[in-house]
Amino acid sequence: MIHWKTLAAAGALAFGLGQTAQSAQAATNIELYFPVPVQGKLANKMKSLMEAFNKAHPDIDATAVYTGSYDETNLKTRAAIRAGNPPAAVIMSANFILEYQINNEIQPLDPMIKADGMTDKSFMDQYWQALHGNAEFAGHVWAVPFQNSTPLLYLNVKAFKEAGLNPDNPPQTWAEWADAAKKLTKRDGNSVSQYGLMMPGNYDYLGWIVSALDMSNGGQYYNTDFGGEVYYDQPSMLGAVRFMHNLVFKDKVMPQGVTNAKDVSTSFFAGKAAMVVLSTGALSFVRDNMKDNFRVAFLPGHLRHAVAIGGASLMMPKGLSPAKQEAAWTLIKWLTSPKVAGEWSRFTGYFAPNKGAYDLPEMKDFMAQHPNAQVALKQLAYAHPWFATYNTVAVRKALEDQVQAVLSGNETPEKAVKAAQAKADQLMAPYVAQTALKLPD
Amino acid sequence: MTDVMTTNDRVLPVRRARRRGARGRVFPALALLAPSLVFLILFTYWPMLQSLIQSLSIQSFGSTQTTFGFGNFQRLFADPGFRQAAVNNAVYAAGTILPAIALALALAVGLQEATGLNTLLRGVVFFPVLIPLVAAAALFSFVFLPGVGLLDYYLAKFGASQTNWLGDPSIALWSLIGLTVWKNAGYYMLFFLAGLQAIPEDLYEAARMEGAGTLARFRRITLPLLGPTLAFVFVIALINSVTQIDHVVLLTQGGPSNSTNLLLYYIYQQAHQNYDYGLAAAATVVTLAMLLSLSVISLKSLERGAHYES
Incomplete structure (x- = not known):
């Protein structure tokens, strides 16, 4: 040998x-x-x-x-x-x-x-x-x-049928989405045995998901023509963050705190999450690991259907x-x-x-x-297009840190988007000073 | 006791003699040190010097000019992110060093006698040391899974509800601390076991004859004579708490909301995510200075204490 x-x-x-x-x-x-x-x-x-x-x-x-x-x-x-x-x-x-x-x-x-x-x-x-x-x-x-x-909505077919929902007719709007999530959440006294919805809350993934929700709410997230501007402190973003806050604290259909992408997929495979938001890039991975039947659908929209690539x-x-x-x-x-x-x-x-x-x-x-x-x-x-600015990672993290605090119940959506905007502006200031604010003498 | 004193008396004159002789043999000593000295200079002292220079150079976007000053340090101390990383690191250091050392000391004393069972138990306790921190972190990513992970699975049997071990900003750092204590206690135990071997058995015999109990023997003989070992382990643990951050990279990336961001990861973020090399260098210099002074102080004071007791 x-x-x-x-x-x-x-x-x-x-x-x-x-x-x-x-x-x-x-x-x-x-x-x-x-x-x-x-x-x-x-x-x-x-x-x-x-x-x-x-x-x-x-x-x-x-x-x-x-x-x-x-x-x-x-x-x-x-x-x-x-x-x-x-x-x-x-x-x-x-x-x-x-x-x-x-x-x-x-x-x-x-x-x-x-x-x-x-x-x-x-x-x-x-x-x-x-x-x-x-x-x-x-x-x-x-x-x-x-x-x-792009981000996709993955759904557990069995869980949908058990909750009396039709997996061939997945939720299209945020209202239908929250409603389905409520029906899909199974409570066992104080603890939850099956969450209606989970989304990755770790750095990088979270920014991508929030940008999709913001765009679904009519937002732009960032200036596609100038890398020194983001639209965090805007009604479209505030609505998106409030929606996430409601899912966790009002409807209680999403776990509190940050759930990273691995926890999300593991929970989906284990039947602990009926709907999850994951990348289309995870399709092969989910297909190989999911025992139950699953289906994918568009990310539900609010003012429009929109996702970021x-x-x-x-x-x-x-x-x-x-x-x-x-x-x-x-x-x-x-x-x-x-x-x-x-x-x-x-x-x-x-x-x-x-x-x-x-x-x-x-x-x-x-x-x-x-x-x-x-x-x-x-x-x-x-x-x-995908969010890109001067200092992309740090500017994205400025929002993610705040949204994570919201998901953990440590910050209100209103204060969060304001703080994120202030931090992002500070990070982009050197670039802005040399471009948009550099005027002829 | 007298035994220890005489050894000390004997050691001192020898040391003095050596120092006197060394003056005439500087060149051969340097020649022998040269190989490691060259590498130390190339890969340790030179980069340290470069970091210092970088921390004092101020560059701004869109300009190729570099000026020198303390601007990077001013920005560093004004950054709430740095303050949080420093506080997190202090909590992390206190939370890992004290329990890990206490645990290691207890284990070492408990498993001191070389019986068959003890050897087996030592192996069991030492096992986590053999796993690289990266692998341990990968392992614990499954242990910490909320609801379906090993930890929650067993806690649920006692009626506890599920906990978001890494995703809750008020718990995440403590989860990392738990993992670190588990990982390092066995390693420190090894030093204490070696230290215990060096304590002469007749001291214990004499103490026993004079009617000292287990606790008194531990307090009056074991602990004082382990002084140098304790100082050494403390410094190693301190350095570990600043330099070993594989689990932060793998499990939390400093999140949620910066709650597990430690100094080294903060430096990494400034240098490689924000391309702010000035800020990263300033943070490096401050961290190194803190680490160095803490190490010197703890080595000095703990060693002095040990001599006094003996």
Whole structure:
């Protein structure tokens, strides 16, 4: 046994060395930084995609470097740029792209789009409209969408039937939603054996959920054209936060305090939560772990149906040699092509940003077999760009800290949105001073 | 007692002699130290110096100019987030150090005799030390699950209702403290066990002959003679309470509402989420200064106390 393994390893090593020696002759070496939420399956899939790319492009030798979570990838990319050795391409959380543009660290893609005989518009038209905002702004195209998601309502079919609700007719409005949650909550004296509704309250996820509720309430959350403004202290946001407060303290259908995404999915699997809000990116994960029947639906709306997109785009740091830039552009186009995007989408559960992916026969088969994936795709028509400002993470956290206090009963919604606004304004002040408030002398 | 005194008397002249001889052998000593010194300078003292310089340099968005001053420190002390992280860290330090040391000391004294059962029990108590903090945190994310987690499952048998261990701002820090005590007590026990071996048995025999009870023997012999060990363990625990934050990263990210934000995580947030390197460096300098002075004070005072008693 040991013999066989050693031999195989030696063989693989020799083969690998031979290959590197061969391709090193003329091929352009480029690196792609990529994050995956869960290491293992997805990282291996990315490796195999990269092998296929290198085989199809003998003049390019692309290596995929696994760089951890979205946040860690952001960190490592910044460090590499500061050290003067940037990767040729990065799969970056779509709402971090703006900060690279603000800091002048990212390559606009327009020259390459033009060289391909396309216009910015015809290029971006290949992708769903909702994804444009985080990729094309300030007059240029900065990134190409790669994997995207929106928040969805997941419901337990059995629990719905037990409560006398029709799972084929999920709640559409906040009124129906709160009503269904009340019917779905099972009390056992003082304790609750089944909550009607749960949503992730941990950092990052919470900001995304609150932005969806705010947008459903007619809000904008942030200024899509200027990274120095957020709309926290506004009626639309106040309504959204009050709605969450009511679910916890008035209707008592949602647990008090912060429930992180893992607790939410575990509770859903264990039948302790009848409805949960999770990402479309969790579809495959829920499908693999849920014993009971489940269904997904649009996030209920109040003044309108609206959600924010999430996910990641491909971007290219500044300072690459022309050869590397060209190789990186080839890789970016290949990864976002209908065929590859579709394959990645079927494997991960994210939807494919490239509309063309859904015209391919293998994708049509997949969608016919998975009605839940259809719901996720249809909700895209109501999706908006993802919150991005100067200092995105801290500005988002300013709101999240306050909403967490509301969910814990330590703060009123009115005071919370005011405090969040004040903190956010303070965080964005240096940028605002250098932009909107920097006037001609 | 006299035994200890004589050893001390003997040690002092030797030390003095060594110091005198060292003057003539500075070069070989330096040469022998060089390899570790080079790495210490490269990876410890140089970065410390850089942090100090960074903490005094003031950069602002949209300008490439750097000025020097105490602006970063002013901003740091004005930031309620920093104050909260410092208070949290103080609570966390007190909450982890005292119980963990008391527990470790009790376990060490209780499991002092090397019987078969004790060896087994020592192994059981030591087990959490073998698990990396990251893995322990991953494990406890299931223990702490509200309603369905291990903790709530057993508490429910006693009629307790479910608790949001990590999601309630008033409980979350204490949950992390509990996890840390569980993780570290076995480690500290090891030091106390070693310390106990060094206490001569005849002291106990003499005490017994003079009719001292268990408690008196512990108070008059064990505790004073464990002084240096206690000082050492205290400093280690203090450093741990500032530098070991894997569980914060994994379980709470400092939340809810900053209730579990500790100093090191605050520094991380400033540097890597807000790109405010000046503030991060200032917080680093303040934290290091506090840690260093606390360590020196505790080592000095506890060691002095130990000598006085003996």
